[in-house]
Amino acid sequence: MRYSIDNWDHLFKVDPAKEISDEDLDAICESGTDAVVVGGTDDVTLDGVLDLLSRIRQHTVPCILEVSNLESITPGFDFYFIPMVMNSTEKKWMMDIHHAAIKEYRDSIDWDKTLVEGYCIMNEDAKAFKKTKSEMPDSEDVAAYAYMAEHIYHFPVFYMEYSGEYGDPELVKTVKEQLTDTKLIYGGGIENNFKAREMKENADTIVVGNLIYSDINKALKTVKAVKEME
Numbered sequence: 001m002r003y004s005i006d007n008w009d010h011l012f013k014v015d016p017a018k019e020i021s022d023e024d025l026d027a028i029c030e031s032g033t034d035a036v037v038v039g040g041t042d043d044v045t046l047d048g049v050l051d052l053l054s055r056i057r058q059h060t061v062p063c064i065l066e067v068s069n070l071e072s073i074t075p076g077f078d079f080y081f082i083p084m085v086m087n088s089t090e091k092k093w094m095m096d097i098h099h100a101a102i103k104e105y106r107d108s109i110d111w112d113k114t115l116v117e118g119y120c121i122m123n124e125d126a127k128a129f130k131k132t133k134s135e136m137p138d139s140e141d142v143a144a145y146a147y148m149a150e151h152i153y154h155f156p157v158f159y160m161e162y163s164g165e166y167g168d169p170e171l172v173k174t175v176k177e178q179l180t181d182t183k184l185i186y187g188g189g190i191e192n193n194f195k196a197r198e199m200k201e202n203a204d205t206i207v208v209g210n211l212i213y214s215d216i217n218k219a220l221k222t223v224k225a226v227k228e229m230e
């Protein structure tokens with residue numbers, strides 16, 4: 001089947017490095033979310049990825065691997081998200097690691113199922129920010145990254161990543177205004193229905209991650225909250 005992000009309002013992101021009960025994972029998969037993303041920053045192993053894949057595969061929800069390292073890439077997902085960290089100070093996270101992956105996997109890649117994400121990480125305390133040695137952009141920088149994502153790199157997705165922290169809705173609005181074809185994903189600190197809706201006002205798609213582990217019932221409610229908009 002060919003999936004498309006064009007109609008995705010809501011994604012859950014589950015972390016292979018974290019424990020999740022069958023009951024909670026089943027509820028996530030049956031919640032009505034548009035897809036379940038498997039991804040994290042630290043301690044992502046092939047075993048952890050395969051464990052989640054086999055459990056999510058018991059449901060019909062589309063299952064996406066957001067690739068975080070070369071060691072945990074595996075076939076079997078409906079879709080692959082490839083992060084490229086635009087505000088990293090190291091070329092590795094925008095070029096070298098992808099170059100290595102292409103050398104290893106180029107014959108296995110189905111580009112119809114692969115989506116490149118221009119990431120801008122905006123929480124200094126996030127593991128991904130530290131790992132990629134990102135530098136904090138100001139509003140003008142973020143808008144310029146978004147514009148570059150669309151017009152220079154032709155990325156299908158620009159991802160405003162506040163992982164662990166709630167971002168600035170006004171900045172999300174400004175960024176959305178830079179984009180025509182490139183889709184805007186917002187993720188970070190969505191911990192209730194209000195925040196889910198506030199970010200979905202301007203982002204094309206919102207991602208709920210940590211709330212799954214801190215308050216599963218609130219996390220599940222965010223699906224209906226954004227699906228009821230419009």
Ligand SMILES: CC(C)=CCC/C(C)=C/CC/C(C)=C/CC/C(C)=C/CC/C(C)=C/CC/C(C)=C/CC/C(C)=C/COP(=O)(O)OP(=O)(O)O
Binds near residue numbers: 074083109
């Ligand atoms: C066999 C097969 C099917 C092959 C196809 C595989 C495929 C499609 C390959 C494509 C080729 C390619 C170019 C791959 C690139 C692979 C790669 C290693 C990219 C680097 C990704 C990257 C920049 C990682 C750095 C960390 C990062 C930005 C992760 C994104 C996820 C993220 C920010 C999670 C949030 O963090 P979290 O862990 O949740 O934080 P907390 O724990 O604090 O909550």
Ligand SMILES: O=P(O)(O)OC[C@@H](O)CO
Binds near residue numbers: 162186187208210
């Ligand atoms: O974990 P939270 O803060 O919900 O962020 C979601 C996602 O953007 C993380 O990559």
Ligand SMILES: [Mg+2]
Binds near residue numbers: 015040163209210
């Ligand atoms: Mg997380």
